[in-house]
Amino acid sequence: MDYLVDIFAIIPLLVDGLLITLAVSLLAAAGALILSLPLLGARRSQNRWLRYAATTYIALMRGLPIVILVFLFYFGLPALLGLGRVSAFWVGVVALAMNGAAFLAEIFRGAIQRIPDGQAEAARALGLNRAQTWRLVLIPQVLPVALPAMAGEIGFLVKASPVLSLITLVDLTRRSQQVAMQTFDPLAPTLAAALVYFVVLWSIAMLSRWLERRLEPVTAGAS
Numbered sequence: 001m002d003y004l005v006d007i008f009a010i011i012p013l014l015v016d017g018l019l020i021t022l023a024v025s026l027l028a029a030a031g032a033l034i035l036s037l038p039l040l041g042a043r044r045s046q047n048r049w050l051r052y053a054a055t056t057y058i059a060l061m062r063g064l065p066i067v068i069l070v071f072l073f074y075f076g077l078p079a080l081l082g083l084g085r086v087s088a089f090w091v092g093v094v095a096l097a098m099n100g101a102a103f104l105a106e107i108f109r110g111a112i113q114r115i116p117d118g119q120a121e122a123a124r125a126l127g128l129n130r131a132q133t134w135r136l137v138l139i140p141q142v143l144p145v146a147l148p149a150m151a152g153e154i155g156f157l158v159k160a161s162p163v164l165s166l167i168t169l170v171d172l173t174r175r176s177q178q179v180a181m182q183t184f185d186p187l188a189p190t191l192a193a194a195l196v197y198f199v200v201l202w203s204i205a206m207l208s209r210w211l212e213r214r215l216e217p218v219t220a221g222a223s
Contacts, residue, residue, distance in 0.1 A: 010192040017175025025158045027093045032100030039105040061102035074167045092164040111146040144215040151208030
C-alpha cells in the first residue's frame, strides 16, 4: 500500500514530460490528418504515376520502424545536408505525422470504399458540386466508419512517442527515467509513467466512443 502511495506521489513529477508527450502527439495527429488528405487523393487518382507514388509512400511508411525514421531525420539528414543540430521536438512531430498519414490515408480509403458509388452519382444528379458532395454526403458517412480506426491510430502515435526519448526529448518516458535516477528506484517512476499512459489512451478511447454515439444519428440517417 505504501508503495502504491509512492507511485501516485511521483505522478506530479512527470507532468512536464506528459505535456511534451501530449504536444508531440496532438501536433503529429493534426499533421497526419492534413497530409493524409492529398495522399488519399493521390491514392485514388486516375493518374497512375500519382497512384504509384502514393502506394509506394504508404508501403514505405507502414513498413519502416518509427525509430529508424526518427534517427534518419535527427541524425542522418542533418549530417547529409549540413543543417547542424535540429529540434528533437519537431523531428518527432514530423516523423510521427509522416508515419500516421500513411495509415490514415488507408483508413479513409477503406471507409470510402464502403459507401456505394451511387450516392456520389445521385449527389451530382441533384446539382451538387464536388465539394458539396464531400461535405454533405460522403464525409458524414465516412467519419463514423473511420472514427474507431482513427482513434486507434492516434493512440498508436502516443504509444510510439517514447522513441523520441532516444533523441534527448524529455517526454513522459524520459522524465520517468530522470526521476528514477534521482530516487534510485526504477520501478515506481516506470509504473507511474505506465499509469499516466494508460489514462491518456483510455481517455482517447472514451472520447472516440462518445463521438461514435454522437454520430449514430448521421449513420442511421445515411443508411
